[in-house]
Amino acid sequence: MKSQALQKMVRKIFSDDETKARFMANPENVLTGYSLTGAEKKAMLITHARLGLICSASAQLETAVQSISIWI
Numbered sequence: 001m002k003s004q005a006l007q008k009m010v011r012k013i014f015s016d017d018e019t020k021a022r023f024m025a026n027p028e029n030v031l032t033g034y035s036l037t038g039a040e041k042k043a044m045l046i047t048h049a050r051l052g053l054i055c056s057a058s059a060q061l062e063t064a065v066q067s068i069s070i071w072i
Helices: 004-014 017-025 026-033 038-051 059-071
Strands: none
Touching: 004 026, 004 038, 004 059, 017 026, 026 038
8 A cells, every 4th residue: 555544544444443333334434534545535445345344354355365366
């Protein structure tokens, strides 16, 4: 991640349960609280729409990685 604002937001989502819950309920609302570029906001929303909020033990992440593993 290149943007410090994006890094800060991701850290906050994964370290603060209240922020995580707010993001799960309304990701766009949380995104507006950070100085993200339009491309960063769009990428976050697309990723969240496709995979949800993922972590290393996420079934969504495992499914996504398996589906693209043939290309790697």
